[in-house]
Amino acid sequence: MRGTFFFAIGILASLLTLTAGAQQGHPLVGVWSGDWGPTQTERHELVVELLWKDTTLSGKINPGEKDEAVVKVGKLDSSNWTVHIEGEGKDEQGKAVQTILDGKIDNLGAAKRTLTGTLMRGTTKGNFKLTRE
């Protein structure tokens, strides 16, 4: 009985979260979370926060973390919904490192759309998958 109650609460919370997350403006705006890595087994948490003003995309990659990078270049090709993002930050030794994401938005109409593609951090190349929160 108690389990059913908490299950119901969980479902309700999920629905509220999804509803609150609905966003219909620029498709890239929002917080995207997921992971990236050079292999299927070596994965790192990835959070990208993007803003849009006038004609400029800005934001941060892994905001608040040691490997935080500020978005310097953000391009969206809306003919095929591909994305190119370049961020600049520092590695754990304090050395400047560039992070480049090239991806594609899928399921464009959904609040929790996805962005997948390749990620280059310094000299390390991998793939990433992000879901919009």
Added chain:
Amino acid sequence: MRRRYRFGVALTVGALLGLSPVLMRPAFAQAARAADTKDDNRPIPRLPDGHPSFEAPPGEKGVWNRQDYRPLLPTTLAETALRDRGGRQNDGPPGLKPKGSDVPFQPWAKSLFLYRQTHEIEPYGRCKPAGGFRNMATPYGTEFVQVPDQQRMYIFQTGGPHSFRPIYMDGRTHPSDSDPSYYGHSVGRWEGDTLVVDTVGFNERGWIDAYGTPTTKQLHLVEKWTRTDFKTLRYEITIDDPGAYTAPWTTGMLMSYAPGKEMFEYQCQDGNLAGELMIGGDGVNKKIDRTSQVAP
């Protein structure tokens, strides 16, 4: 015999009384319709302060109905893909609505607009509030409630999510820190006989029309209502959103006064069969087919 006669009379009288509402309804309805429509050419009603009233005259009933709800004139199918949804289409006076190809979309906004023509059902159809053009284009009637004493007015819509929109007429400005909302924050003033309403503070969760014209949080709307005669309201809206367009642009529609009509309790959620579409799926484990133009 006499008892049988009395019984027959009683039956007849009872039947007539029972049927009287049905028998008399056409006569009442005719009289009501005559009362509702006989003065379509009368002067525009005015408030005590002299400004036009958009309300039904005292002692009467009436709401405003959209004449159509299409914000753009179709050009080619590829340009705008403005599908005919079976509703009434009225282009309105020349110059009121732009061609789809004349709207100064930013590239992403145009792509998203075209995408939405076939891939999404509007949030309003999923019982989300919608401001601007869509607010006025609601079905089943719109009612303006003007409260000069409080220096504000309200727009009530019958269709949609059973909500209302306040417009502050007391000279206040927009708050600098308001939470973004579906209807935004509206302040109004009179320019002659035209009501001018300025709105900012929108969230990005609704569409401002039924056709998926994109907007961002930078959206700034200027709406103008002019009661051009007793039975016609001209609605004009300027969309100023530098996040989605390269320049402001204007559209509008005409609204017709529907005498004798009243708002009724319409609960979008009760009749909505597209519960999952309200959520949209999680996009990962559960994908919702939103390609249908009609909610399942």
